Amino acid sequence: MRRGTIVALGGGGFSMEPDNPLLDDHVLSLATRRRGADGLPRVCFVPTASGDAESYVDRFLAAFDGRAETGSLQLFRLADLDHVDLRSFVLDQDVIYVGGGSTANLLALWRLHGLDAILVEAVEAGVVLAGISAGMNCWFEASVTDSFGPLAPLHDGLGLLTGSACPHFDGEAERRPTYVDLVATGSLPAGVAADDGCALVFRDGELHEAVSSRPGAGAWRVHLAGEGLDVAESPIDVRYLG
Known part of the structure; x- marks a missing residue:
């Protein structure tokens, strides 16, 4: 069983709820190492899925200013960081926070640079892995993604968490x-789904709890029920952080 903490945000956080810090504050609270010199957690934003959009990085830096010691890992601009040991840089963080965008592009570039293996080592060393949208999908074995246009199954996740994600x-x-249709037809394995404003916290590969930044945001286990193509959406208890 994979050790460590992974936070999968269905939506929300600084990029979708800039005036509601509840989910991001919860992610920060899970960082127990506190490696920053001033006692604040070191949080690295990884915007690979958006093509390292500068505006996305700027929004992250502004949102976490004063709450964490911040940095970013921009693989499209890695030539500008040729003096950086990628493994040491990642392992020195308290939180790796992955942004949204194209899950397929994210996975391809991470594997090209060996970041996929480094992240496995990092989570087992106590670094919290977190992410929204594509940054949720990437930790699972499979997911539903719009990386290729219309929503479609992707069976190429890192597999740190079993099953599929939505x-x-x-x-x-x-x-x-x-x-639901992809799970019903067997195109995706059973998995978990999260609303915008909801995050799933996994510890050692198992779902520990679901939390939300707004009342009513939900999460579900989506799985086959009985014979045929019947699918059950079993609600997961969600703790409102407000």
Whole structure:
């Protein structure tokens, strides 16, 4: 069983709820190492899925200013960081926070640079792995993604968490019906879904709890029920952080 803490945000956080810090504060609270010189956690933003969009990085830096010792890992600009030992840099963080965008592009570039293996080592060493949307999908074996246009299954995740994942379960009109259909037909294995404003906290590979930044944000286990193509959406208890 994989050791460590992973936080999968279906939606929310600084990029979607800039005036609601509850989910991001909860992620910070899980960082127990506190490696920063001033006692604040070191949090590294990884915007690979967005093509290292500078505006995304700027929003992260502004949102976490004063709450953490911040940095970013921009693989599209890695030539500018040729003096950086990628493994040492990642292992020296308290939290790796992965942004949204293309899950497929994220996975391809991480593997090209060996970041996938480094992240496995990091989580087992106590670094909290967190992410939203593509940054949720990437930790699982499979997911539903719009990386190729229309929503489709992706069976190429890192596999740190078993089964499949679906972010934005209530936030995008086609997410819920598409994910349920993919599980029903066997195109995706059973898994978990999270609304915008909801995060799933995993410890040592098992779901520990679900938390939310707004009342009513939900999470579900989506799985086959009985014979045929019947799918159950079993609610997961969610703790509102407000």
